[in-house]
Amino acid sequence: MNILERFYNGDRMALSKIISFVENQSADYRKVLARLYPKTGKAYRVGFTGPPGAGKSTMVDKLTALLVNGQKSVGIIAVDPTSPFTGGALLGDRIRMQDLTNREGVFIRSMATRGSYGGLATTTKEVSLVMDAFGKDYVLIETVGVGQVELDVVNACDTTVVILVPESGDSVQAMKAGLMEIADVFVVNKSDREGARRIVTELEMILDIRRKQGEWEYPVVSAEAVNNKGIDVLLSKILQHRKFIMEHHHFERHRKEQIKAEIKKIVEMKIRDIVGEKVLVSLDLDEVTERVFQGQDDPYSVGEKIMSRISITNSG
Amino acid sequence: MNILERFYNGDRMALSKIISFVENQSADYRKVLARLYPKTGKAYRVGFTGPPGAGKSTMVDKLTALLVNGQKSVGIIAVDPTSPFTGGALLGDRIRMQDLTNREGVFIRSMATRGSYGGLATTTKEVSLVMDAFGKDYVLIETVGVGQVELDVVNACDTTVVILVPESGDSVQAMKAGLMEIADVFVVNKSDREGARRIVTELEMILDIRRKQGEWEYPVVSAEAVNNKGIDVLLSKILQHRKFIMEHHHFERHRKEQIKAEIKKIVEMKIRDIVGEKVLVSLDLDEVTERVFQGQDDPYSVGEKIMSRISITNSG
Numbered sequence: 191m192n193i194l195e196r197f198y199n200g201d202r203m204a205l206s207k208i209i210s211f212v213e214n215q216s217a218d219y220r221k222v223l224a225r226l227y228p229k230t231g232k233a234y235r236v237g238f239t240g241p242p243g244a245g246k247s248t249m250v251d252k253l254t255a256l257l258v259n260g261q262k263s264v265g266i267i268a269v270d271p272t273s274p275f276t277g278g279a280l281l282g283d284r285i286r287m288q289d290l291t292n293r294e295g296v297f298i299r300s301m302a303t304r305g306s307y308g309g310l311a312t313t314t315k316e317v318s319l320v321m322d323a324f325g326k327d328y329v330l331i332e333t334v335g336v337g338q339v340e341l342d343v344v345n346a347c348d349t350t351v352v353i354l355v356p357e358s359g360d361s362v363q364a365m366k367a368g369l370m371e372i373a374d375v376f377v378v379n380k381s382d383r384e385g386a387r388r389i390v391t392e393l394e395m396i397l398d399i400r401r402k403q404g405e406w407e408y409p410v411v412s413a414e415a416v417n418n419k420g421i422d423v424l425l426s427k428i429l430q431h432r433k434f435i436m437e438h439h440h441f442e443r444h445r446k447e448q449i450k451a452e453i454k455k456i457v458e459m460k461i462r463d464i465v466g467e468k469v470l471v472s473l474d475l476d477e478v479t480e481r482v483f484q485g486q487d488d489p490y491s492v493g494e495k496i497m498s499r500i501s502i503t504n505s506g
Numbered sequence: 507m508n509i510l511e512r513f514y515n516g517d518r519m520a521l522s523k524i525i526s527f528v529e530n531q532s533a534d535y536r537k538v539l540a541r542l543y544p545k546t547g548k549a550y551r552v553g554f555t556g557p558p559g560a561g562k563s564t565m566v567d568k569l570t571a572l573l574v575n576g577q578k579s580v581g582i583i584a585v586d587p588t589s590p591f592t593g594g595a596l597l598g599d600r601i602r603m604q605d606l607t608n609r610e611g612v613f614i615r616s617m618a619t620r621g622s623y624g625g626l627a628t629t630t631k632e633v634s635l636v637m638d639a640f641g642k643d644y645v646l647i648e649t650v651g652v653g654q655v656e657l658d659v660v661n662a663c664d665t666t667v668v669i670l671v672p673e674s675g676d677s678v679q680a681m682k683a684g685l686m687e688i689a690d691v692f693v694v695n696k697s698d699r700e701g702a703r704r705i706v707t708e709l710e711m712i713l714d715i716r717r718k719q720g721e722w723e724y725p726v727v728s729a730e731a732v733n734n735k736g737i738d739v740l741l742s743k744i745l746q747h748r749k750f751i752m753e754h755h756h757f758e759r760h761r762k763e764q765i766k767a768e769i770k771k772i773v774e775m776k777i778r779d780i781v782g783e784k785v786l787v788s789l790d791l792d793e794v795t796e797r798v799f800q801g802q803d804d805p806y807s808v809g810e811k812i813m814s815r816i817s818i819t820n821s822g
Contacts, residue, residue, distance in 0.1 A: 220806040227804030442799070449795045449805055454786060456809030461777050464818050466770075475766055482765045483758070488543030489765055490536040493772030499821045502780055 194225065197324065202297060205324050209299055212316045220456065223316060226323035231445075233265070233322035236428055237343040238332045239372075240353030245379045248415040249353060249424070250332050254296055256425055257328055263295035265321030269314055269333035269343065297321065315346040315452070344372045345448060348441060349431045351424070353377045354393075356385035374406070375427045381412035381420070406434055461502070510541065513640065518613060521640050525615055528632045536772065539632060542639035547761075549581070549638035552744055553659040554648045555688075556669030561695045564731040565669060565740070566648050570612055572741055573644055579611035581637030585630055585649035585659065613637065631662040631768070660688045661764060664757060665747045667740070669693045670709075672701035690722070691743045697728035697736070722750055786812075 196204035208226075212219050238246050247268070254264045299321075301314060318329045333343050344350050352373035376397075378390050390410055397408045409427045413420025435441040473496060481487040512520035524542075528535050554562050563584070570580045615637075617630060634645045649659050660666050668689035692713075694706050706726055713724045725743045729736025751757040789812060797803040 220809070224804050224806035224810075227798075227806065228801055231801065446795050446799050449798045450791055452805040453791070453794065453798075453808050453812070454781070456805055457786070457812050458778055458781050460809060460813050461781060461816075461818065462774055465773060465777055475769070478769065479762050479765045482769075483762050485544055485547065488540045489768040489772055490540035490543065492769050493536070493776060494540075496769070496773050497776050501817075501819050501821070502777070502784065503817050503819075504784060504815055 194222075198229075200325070205297060205320070206299075209317050209320050212320055213301060213313050215313065219316075223319060226320060229323035229325075230319050231322070233318070233326045233329045234349075234432060235318055235322075235329045235331065235347045237347035237350040238330065238353060239343055239350070240377075240379075241355065244353045244355045245415045246332050246353050249377065249379060249413070249421070250330050252415055252418050252421045253425060254330065255293075256421055258293055258295055262327040263325065264297075265318070265324070265326040265329045266296070266298040267314060267317055267321070267329065267331045268298065268300045269331060297324075297326070314343065315448075318346055345451065348435065348444065349374045349428050351375045351377060351428070353379050354389060355380045356383045356389050374408070374431050375424070376408070376410045377413050377420070377424060378410060379413050379415055382414055382417075386412065405438065406431070465500070510538075514545075516641070521613060521636070522615075525633050525636050528636055529617060529629050531629065535632075539635060542636060545639035545641075546635050547638070549634070549642045549645045550665075550748060551634055551638075551645045551647065551663045553663035553666040554646065554669060555659055555666070556693075556695075557671065560669045560671045561731045562648050562669050565693065565695060565729070565737070566646050568731055568734050568737045569741060570646065571609075572737055574609055574611055578643040579641065580613075581634070581640070581642040581645045582612070582614040583630060583633055583637070583645065583647045584614065584616045585647060613640075613642070630659065631764075634662055661767060664751065664760065665690045665744050667691045667693060667744070669695050670705060671696045672699045672705050690724070690747050691740070692724070692726045693729050693736070693740060694726060695729050695731055698730055702728065721754065722747070 191199075193204050193207060197208055208222065211222060238250055240246050250266060250268075254266065257264050299317060301317060314331060318331060321329045331343050331347060350372050352375075354376065356378065376393055378386055378393070380386070381390075390412060393410045397410070400408055407430075409430075411420055411424050411427055413424060415421065432441075435444070478487065478492055482489055482492065507515075509520050509523060513524055524538065527538060554566055556562050566582060566584075570582065573580050615633060617633065630647060634647060637645045647659050647663060666688050668691075670692065672694065692709055694702055694709070696702070697706075706728060709726045713726070717724055723746075725746075727736055727740045727743055729740060731737065748757075751760070794803065794808050798805055798808065
């Protein structure tokens with residue numbers, strides 16, 4: 191039995207191998223994705239982002255347990271921005287999450303973003319497609335909020351949950367960074383701590399404006415993930431949002447935008463490969479570099495010259 | 507007098523405007539960079555990275571004062587990864603740094619990375635070129651360590667300084683994240699605090715291996731930036747590293763690598779523009795997207811089809 195057959199039969203090892211294949215962008219990984227694509231579109235994708243220590247993993251963990259109890263299968267992607275400084279809890283998270291991996295219907299994958307410098311940030315989207323094709327009902331994508339990465343998550347998800355905690359005065363920071371605009375659901379975790387009520391009030395005030403503009407309520411959920419409090423409310427808000435976007439065609443529009451972005455990304459990456467192989471190799475890059483280093487030319491003029499010799503024609 | 511003349515005459519307002527022009531990638535900004543390029547190559551570029559709260563800004567601040575006292579002019583680029591969660595001190599930093607902006611020969615610019623999603627992370631490199639062309643002796647680039655961003659900084663700098671603090675147990679995290687490999691000089695800041703000696707010892711142990719492989723000493727400097735302690739040692743280590751890379755041709759090799767990366771980046775960005783304008787516009791993207799959404803096609807096969815119609819030729 192080949193790996194795709196095993197994959198379709200629900201073999202976790204096959205799932206794991208195909209994910210690695212896609213994550214590493216191995217030769218012909220796009221062909222594999224093309225094969226899997228018809229099986230996708232059924233999984234509902236929820237993104238979770240927030241500061242280090244906000245309890246994202248615990249939240250995802252508890253929510254997963256709730257979903258599994260309701261006979262749903264869950265794929266989890268933990269995107270690790272490989273920051274040396276925000277990653278303190280990661281190892282612990284992974285160890286804790288291993289409890290979950292033994293549960294029927296749960297598959298967890300950690301992904302690093304370090305290697306993807308220069309490309310569109312990660313293959314998170316592609317990995318979520320693989321889990322989707324595998325038949326997961328939900329794909330939960332978790333990432334620490336560090337600028338580019340969480341935007342990637344938003345683009346790969348249907349509902350985005352932003353998790354804040356009382357102590358960090360996060361609401362103002364979140365607003366400044368535009369996180370208010372990406373969140374569909376807010377969670378104030380560790381809501382037993384001092385300052386929890388203040389941050390909820392702040393969020394409510396800020397959200398008031400957005401609520402008046404649209405039809406979605408932008409709920410703020412108070413939770414204590416470690417004590418399993420508020421998780422049921424969170425799930426009901428996620429399901430409400432799902433219903434909302436389905437009814438208002440946001441779901442369709444959003445997925446179509448994602449499809450367009452995917453096509454663009456695929457074409458750009460292919461052209462970049464070709465340019466890397468054909469154009470820059472045919473050019474004596476060392477010689478040109480030497481000229482620039484000596485001050486006889488500059489990279490911008492060189493770029494112009496290269497481009498003036500390249501013609502990209504579309505016979506379609 | 508046009509803006510470039512004012513720029514060459516040392517007009518700070520003209521510098522500021524040209525930086526904005528480049529940062530926003532306004533039309534023809536590459537032509538401006540091509541004009542400035544012959545004036546570049548003189549500034550020495552030092553990158554500073556480390557965790558939030560490590561005292562990077564204070565360190566850069568004190569080092570700048572030391573350089574200015576030695577009659578050197580300094581440009582500072584504070585790269586803000588616009589993380590909602592690591593940026594707590596940013597506003598304070600900026601206010602504090604305004605003391606410096608009033609000093610002769612110092613120019614400070616904050617840059618956000620948020621907008622650059624999808625491209626090579628920032629125009630940090632380009633902005634440093636503008637400061638270089640303006641005649642700055644040193645360009646100091648400061649960023650919080652969040653994965654992609656600090657790699658950008660390394661690629662834009664001659665010497666990279668990694669700043670750690672005792673309390674965060676950073677040495678292990680730094681090692682895991684590959685920061686050990688990018689740092690030329692380490693600083694343990696807040697060295698009066700508990701655990702400072704331990705982190706220095708850990709670093710020394712880890713660095714022992716690297717020191718045996720190469721000829722550079724990879725110094726670990728103990729400092730208390732707020733009390734202006736250790737800044738002179740840091741500067742002397744930076745200058746030693748400068749001397750070292752000059753003598754060992756690392757400087758030349760590194761700059762040439764940067765030039766190559768720049769040329770590639772310029773070509774890739776241009777190709778992306780062309781893909782957006784010519785290739786995808788000619789295609790009925792809406793129709794294709796609809797087909798994919800309906801499950802009649804997939805983005806990967808669509809990408810193949812598009813590429814099969816595109817020919818890239820090199821007449822050079």
